[in-house]
Amino acid sequence: MSKFKKKKKGTPGISTASLPDIVFMLLFFFMVSTTMRETDLLIKKPALPVASEVKKLEHKSLVSTIYVGKSKDTRISGDKIQVNDKIIAVKDIPSFIYSERALRKEDEVKFMTTSIKADKDASVGTVLDIKEQLRDIDALKISFSTSKGTDLSKNF
Amino acid sequence: MARRENAEINAGSMADIAFLLLIFFLVTTTMDVDSGIARKLPEKTDQQSDVIVKEKNVLDIVVNRNNQLLVENEYVKVTDIKRLAMKFIDNGGGLGTPIDDKPGEPCDYCGGAKDPSSSDHPSKAVISLQSDRGTTYGMYVSVQNEIEAAYNQLRNDLSLKRYSRSYDALLQDYNDNPTESLKVKIDDLKDKYPQIITEPEPIK
Numbered sequence: 001m002s003k004f005k006k007k008k009k010g011t012p013g014i015s016t017a018s019l020p021d022i023v024f025m026l027l028f029f030f031m032v033s034t035t036m037r038e039t040d041l042l043i044k045k046p047a048l049p050v051a052s053e054v055k056k057l058e059h060k061s062l063v064s065t066i067y068v069g070k071s072k073d074t075r076i077s078g079d080k081i082q083v084n085d086k087i088i089a090v091k092d093i094p095s096f097i098y099s100e101r102a103l104r105k106e107d108e109v110k111f112m113t114t115s116i117k118a119d120k121d122a123s124v125g126t127v128l129d130i131k132e133q134l135r136d137i138d139a140l141k142i143s144f145s146t147s148k149g150t151d152l153s154k155n156f
Numbered sequence: 157m158a159r160r161e162n163a164e165i166n167a168g169s170m171a172d173i174a175f176l177l178l179i180f181f182l183v184t185t186t187m188d189v190d191s192g193i194a195r196k197l198p199e200k201t202d203q204q205s206d207v208i209v210k211e212k213n214v215l216d217i218v219v220n221r222n223n224q225l226l227v228e229n230e231y232v233k234v235t236d237i238k239r240l241a242m243k244f245i246d247n248g249g250g251l252g253t254p255i256d257d258k259p260g261e262p263c264d265y266c267g268g269a270k271d272p273s274s275s276d277h278p279s280k281a282v283i284s285l286q287s288d289r290g291t292t293y294g295m296y297v298s299v300q301n302e303i304e305a306a307y308n309q310l311r312n313d314l315s316l317k318r319y320s321r322s323y324d325a326l327l328q329d330y331n332d333n334p335t336e337s338l339k340v341k342i343d344d345l346k347d348k349y350p351q352i353i354t355e356p357e358p359i360k
Contacts, residue, residue: 016171023174027181034185049294051301053308057190068293115190124219124296125289128358135197143192144297152234152301155294156223 042087043069043080046119050149057143062111064100065145066093068118068126079119079126090126093133117145120155193300198354212273213280215244219299220359221290234298241283241306243268245349250276265314265348278310282352288359303353311345 046069057063067082080087083096101109114134118127134142217237218226225232227240248266251259263277275281283303287296311323319326323345330338 017167020167020170020174023171023178027174027178030178030181030185034181049297051193051297053193053301053304054191055194057192060190063190113194115192118293120292120294120297122293123289124287124291124293125358127293127296128287128289128355131197135200138199140197140199141194142197143190143194144300145190145192146297146301148191152298155298156234156292 039065039067039082039085041067041082042072042085043067043082044072044119045069046117047121048117048145048147049120049155050152051144051146052148052150052152054146054148055143057113057115059111059113062104062108063113063115063143064097065115065117066096066130068116068122068130070119070121079122081126081130090129090133093130094137097134097137097139111141112139113141113143114139115143115145193297193304195300209280209282210276213275213282215241215275215281215283217283217285217299217303219285219287219291219295221288223292223295225299234295234302237299237302238306238309241303242310244275244283245278245281245306246310247271247274247281248277249274250280252277253279265317267313278349282354284354284356286356286359291358304351307349307351310349314348315341315345 046067068079071080081090088096097114101112104112116127116130131142216228225234227237232240246266247268247270248263249270249272250262252261252263254260260277266278285299308323315321315323315326319341326338326342330342
């Protein structure tokens with residue numbers, strides 16, 4: 001009988017040996033499915049308008065982003081334009097695009113897209129001014145950044 | 157003397173290290189896919205060439221600073237634009253643009269009413285979007301979206317008729333597997349319903 005009595009008492013602990021594997025799996029999932037946050041927003045995060053006919057922006061590396069929105073300081077009114085990590089005036093946009101072009105290969109320049117991420121309450125005047133500046137320097141491919149949805153009534 | 161066994165490396169802290177990495181990536185990354193309405197701006201040219209466009213070939217859309225819409229001088233809602241634009245583009249009441257000295261041909265694929273007082277041909281139909289500087293961007297994007305939707309719908313319809321596959325599906329196929337025959341089809345559809353959108357100077 002003593003043969004059987006030797007068994008240990010108490011519940012065995014849950015093995016955590018596979019925990020690293022699980023966590024690594026999660027890690028790889030996030031590494032693959034996400035992109036690095038590139039800029040810190042100095043303006044209020046633009047609330048993007050909703051649109052149904054959206055196209056995905058291809059070639060992330062060829063996209064330069066212009067943010068348009070209100071200043072974080074509520075006392076300052078009007079739309080602010082941010083590129084990279086600074087707030088600029090409309091007339092400085094060409095120099096921003098030139099600096100973006102200088103970073104890319106010459107044959108890629110014609111595929112470069114400018115993505116305008118503007119708040120839905122921003123005024124069209126600002127956006128049209130930006131467009132005019134872009135036209136001046138032949139940066140003709142633009143994309144109005146929107147989130148996908150079918151309910152347009154929240155846009156205005 | 158007893159042989160010492162190889163001591164195993166303690167892997168207990170591996171999970172902690174992995175968690176640390178995981179949290180780092182969670183914090184520094186964003187999930188959202190960048191998407192938007194793609195537009196090609198018109199090139200700037202030095203010489204001003206006056207192109208005469210007939211009044212009936214232009215669909216006037218005006219947005220004022222209170223986000224109110226006028227289409228052909230009638231007060232409409234945003235949701236009406238798609239229908240009106242489709243009706244206007246697909247009208248096909250006359251002859252198309254002459255290509256290489258060949259005279260223009262009537263639109264044989266249009267399903268419109270062929271109203272002589274509306275646009276002649278999809279290749280002649282111009283949509284003019286005039287906005288005020290004070291219009292909100294959300295409204296502007298909504299109108300752009302509706303115009304885009306009108307063109308996409310027309311291309312879809314024609315594509316279903318000709319290739320029994322929608323334009324969106326063709327684009328999707330081309331994305332997955334770019335072949336020459338697909339490109340010909342897509343270009344043909346784009347050619348049949350070219351997007352001609354003009355944006356005059358905004359109202360001050």
